[in-house]
Amino acid sequence: MIRLEGALYPWRFRVVLFLLALMVAAIVWRIIDLQIFDHDFLQAHGDARSVRHIPIPAHRGLVTDRNGEPLAVSTPVTTLWGNGKELQQAKAQWPVLAKALGQNQEDFAKRLQANAEREFLYLVRGLTPEQGQRILDLKIPGVYSSEEFRRFYPAGEVTAHVVGFTDIDDRGREGMELAFDDWLAGVPGKRQVLKDRRGRLIKDVQVTQNAKPGKTLALSIDxxxxxxxxxxxxxxxxxxxxxxxxxxxxxxxxxxxxxxxxxxxxxxxxxxxxxxxxxxxxxxxxxxxxxxxxxxxxxxxxxxxxxxxxxxxxxxxxxxxxxxxxxxxxxxxxxxxxxxxxxxxxxxxxxxxxxxxxxxxxxxxxxxxxxxxxxxxxxxxxxxxxxxxxxxxxxxxxxxxxxxxxxxxxxxxxxxxxxxxxxxxxxxxxxxxxxxxxxxxxxxxxxxxxxxxxxxxxxxxxxxxxxxxxxxxxxxxxxxxxxxxxxxxxxxxxxxxxxxxxxxxxxxxxxxxxxxxxxxxxxxxxxxxxxxxxxxxxxxxxxxxxxxxxxxxxxxxxxxxxxxxxxxxxxxxxxxx
Missing domain, CATH: 3.40.710.10 (DD-peptidase/beta-lactamase superfamily)
Incomplete structure (x- = not known):
């Protein structure tokens, strides 16, 4: 003769049902709390996975001679970078991209293959905005751009030893560019953006900190x-x-x-x-x-x-x-x-x-x-x-x-x-x-x-x-x-x-x-x-x-x-x- 445990011990069955109901109630309450009362928690965690702050480059200060003639100026340039994982899905377009970048196709393919797991690698830096836009117009997956500044010296070799120069990251490396780097460099800003899980830009939200340009430096040189x-x-x-x-x-x-x-x-x-x-x-x-x-x-x-x-x-x-x-x-x-x-x-x-x-x-x-x-x-x-x-x-x-x-x-x-x-x-x-x-x-x-x-x-x-x-x-x-x-x-x-x-x-x-x-x-x-x-x-x-x-x-x-x-x-x- 088969006996049911619930029939022999009715109080134990009721306890189990009560605990299950209590757990369901707790889950329902937590859902209501997060969605209505404490929604900042979910928003913060969602933002942590999608909101990013990208730097806004600061315009380096102008260097002039004593009469205001420019000796060092900064011009906006475009830097192209790539997501190695995404670029692996577009191998058929690598030759087109290499040609547009002016790089050897074989060397370019080897570099992309070696960085297949990286989500960031430089493709080329210092392009004019027009050159960069032409490459972006090819719509190749995994190719992105960022704005930077490049230093230009109007007097060239005539003032080279005095003014010096900056490196590719716009930091002073010689001459007055190095001696007064803090004065000229400025302070980069921040821009808040939304990106998906692949790192693709969804929305440009707002500027959270404006970039402060560097100060002008007037040299004694005539x-x-x-x-x-x-x-x-x-x-x-x-x-x-x-x-x-x-x-x-x-x-x-x-x-x-x-x-x-x-x-x-x-x-x-x-x-x-x-x-x-x-x-x-x-x-x-x-x-x-x-x-x-x-x-x-x-x-x-x-x-x-x-x-x-x-x-x-x-x-x-x-x-x-x-x-x-x-x-x-x-x-x-x-x-x-x-x-x-x-x-x-x-x-x-x-x-x-x-x-x-x-x-x-x-x-x-x-x-x-x-x-x-x-x-x-x-x-x-x-x-x-x-x-x-x-x-x-x-x-x-x-x-x-x-x-x-x-x-x-x-x-x-x-x-x-x-x-x-x-x-x-x-x-x-x-x-x-x-x-x-x-x-x-x-x-x-x-x-x-x-x-x-x-x-x-x-x-x-x-x-x-x-x-x-x-x-x-x-x-x-x-x-x-x-x-x-x-x-x-x-x-x-x-x-x-x-x-x-x-x-x-x-x-x-x-x-x-x-x-x-x-x-x-x-x-x-x-x-x-x-x-x-x-x-x-x-x-x-x-x-x-x-x-x-x-x-x-x-x-x-x-x-x-x-x-x-x-x-x-x-x-x-x-x-x-």
Whole structure:
């Protein structure tokens, strides 16, 4: 006889039914609660599976020269990316896509096959919007686009070493682009979109955070002067078969770098064949012994001590001086007696050494340190080097002499231009700046004003006196400067290389009210000569002449009748205004 458990134990059956009913009620209540009262829960989980935030690229800030001419601009470009899984379903269209992208079909197919499981891979970056749209119009499954910005440099190779460049992700990698990356970069925004489970865009919902564009950066560079300096330096390298060169132009009053060029250079808009050596901003990174270009500072130290006057003389016969194992020689084979101006005109190593022995190396070291040799320029330029100004505990005669005529220390072209700017500014130094300065900065007196003005006259004679560096003369202006020719140190061994020189010239103009300081360095000229007065002085002359005219600096060396005509013309023009 079969018995039913429910009949024997009716209470147990009722308990089971009650529990089942309770569970159903709980489920029904939860459904009602989620759908009516607590619907945010389902919405949040649904959004987590379909709502996405995609970045909105920020427009990188504009870089301009001091007059507002663009040096670096950002243009919108289209980046195409693909979903590897979806592209596997469209293999028949791979050849069409590869051809549209301009890529090799076999290599393209291998890349897609290798990334078959990836949901994101770049197909091509940096297309113009029109090019990108043409490819999207092919309607190939798994191909998507995003907007980015690409940097363009209107001045190309002329400003490459100063401005630098950005990488493919629009981050600064060289020059001012790197130094001021945070200033220029801006802040990306966010856009909320709906996507399906395959990652396809369903709806563009809203912008949740607007992109903040980068700030504009106005450099101290004058693009007109930059073009002029670039052309003249390049022509000099071709004429003399030189290996490399640098030129730096500084505003004497404000410390602004008006032009900075190097050769060889490169095109930042097309870096496919870029050679690493061409990327160096040699004016900032290359160190060299300045040679005779530092003699004016040695003479300044002598005048500052009060032990020497410009008319004091030194016997430099027979044109050489023996110090222990070393022999100091004058290249021009000077003999007889020279005053301090004559020492600079003849560039006498013997003469300036004897002056240095009298005043001591410490005095010369102090002046050189004050004008910036061996010191940080404060420009914070990537890769800039400080150089070396030796300070011996005990100065021997050899160390004293070599310091006085520019050996045993190392400087950059920027430091040399800065030092001459301080000398030109009546002995007052102002901080260098690669950014446009709207207010004249405070200056520090590093050379007594009367001493600096005396040296101005001496350096004017270096160029204008008979036997001076006439190739540095500038028509219509009195200019001051000093040439230098320094042997190159042999790398890996002691001593100097044979027939390897740097040709130097540094100076300023106009002498009565200096506005521009200029330093020219040409590395290893191999034909037509190598002396600074022959190779670098003509570059100084042409760039200085153009710079003074472009800056509307009044000539101070015109014949009297021309000067009168100039004044009359200016008066007439002013009356009409």
């Amino acid at each position: 693009l007109r002067l930059q073009y002029l300096a670039h052309r003249e330096l390049r022509n000099a390298l071709v004429e003399f078969g030189a290996k490399a060169g640098s030129l730096v132009m500084v505003d004497v009053k404000t410390g602004e770098v008006l032009a900075m060029v190097n050769q060889p250079t490169y095109n930042p808009n097309n870096r496919r064949t870029l050679q690493p050596a061409a990327m160096r901003n040699r004016a900032m990174t290359d160190l060299f012994e300045p040679g005779s270009t530092v003699k004016p500072f040695s003479i300044s130290a002598a005048l500052e001590t009060g032990r020497w006057k410009p008319t004091d003389t030194v016997n430099v016969a027979p044109g050489w001086l023996r110090i222990g194992r070393y022999t100091i020689r004058d290249v021009s084979r000077n003999s007889g007696v020279l005053d301090l101006t004559g020492i600079l005109i003849k560039s006498s190593n013997v003469g300036v050494s004897k002056v240095a022995f009298d005043i001591g190396a410490e005095s010369i070291y102090s002046v050189m340190q004050q004008v910036g040799f061996g010191q940080d320029t404060g420009l914070s330029f990537p890769g800039e080097r400080v150089g070396n100004l030796p300070n011996h505990r005990k100065w021997g005669q050899a160390e004293t002499a070599t310091l006085a005529y520019g050996y045993g220390l190392s400087v950059t072209a920027v430091q040399l231009a800065h030092a001459y700017a301080a000398l030109a500014n009546d002995g007052r130094t102002v901080p260098l700046s690669m950014i446009r300065v709207d207010k004249t900065p405070d200056s520090v007196q590093v050379i007594p004003e009367d001493v600096a003005q005396t040296v101005h006259g001496m350096l004017q004679q270096v160029i204008e006196a008979p036997g001076g560096v006439y190739r540095a003369q500038v028509p219509g202006y009195h200019v001051a400067g000093k040439s230098g020719t320094a042997r190159k140190v042999s790398v890996g061994t002691k001593g100097y290389r044979e027939n390897a020189y740097r040709s130097l010239f540094a100076g300023f103009a106009p002498v009565n009210n200096p506005r521009i300081a200029l330093a020219v360095v040409i590395d290893e000229p191999s034909q037509g000569g190598y002396y600074g007065g022959l190779v670098s002085a003509p570059v100084f002359s042409r760039v200085m002449a153009g710079g003074l005219r472009l800056m509307n600096v009044t000539p101070d060396n015109l014949p009297k009748d021309e000067a009168v005509q100039t004044v009359d013309a200016a008066s007439t023009k002013g009356g009409r205004g």
